[in-house]
Amino acid sequence: MGGITMTAVISNRDKVTFSEVADHYHSNKLIFGIKYLKNWALERLASCAPVPSWRAKLHKMRGVNLGKNVYVGYDVVFDRLHPEMITVGDYAEIGDRCFLSAHSRGSLTTRQAYPRTIAPIKIGRGVSVNPGCIITQGVEIGENSIIGIGSVVSRDISPNSLALGYPARVVKKLDGVGDLQN
Secondary structure, eight states: OOOOOHHHHSOHHHHHHHHHHHHHTTOOHHHHHHHHHHHHHHHHHHHHOSSHHHHHHHHHHHTOEEOTTOEEOTTOEEOSSOGGGEEEOTTOEEOTTOEEOSEEOOOTTTTTTSOOEEOOEEEOTTOEEOTTOEEOTTOEEOTTOEEOTTOEEOSOBOSSEEEEETTEEEEEEOOSOOOOOO
């Protein structure tokens, strides 16, 4: 009876995905694997860190582009493979259990019809993304907008807007927003 080998532990699907992403970054697979594990550990720590500024700092260490005074809630998932594709402006807030994905792709059997795509996510200054929202690749949310709880943002949101739903749509323009209150 032989021991467990890495081949038995890692599925073909994982091998294909890992190679695909390492190739995207023109990276040695070992170096990419180390970077991925480091980012995974930082994300796990960030998810449960008790102080919001610690969560933000840990996500910055992963490569997420966070501005100053950004609030990051508990269990926020910034794209695990491409954290550097996400930018969050100053004074923005990302509520608990939000998911921001800068990539998508089909399964091994549907990859020809739905290949891997990667596009940045940009969240403007002063945006409030309420808990449980999903932000998809290629989306830009204009400054001082509010995204309602549990919304799915799959298209751009104009500045100074209240957007909600699935998919999120602007339901109200916000007047008199953008000034910092002490």
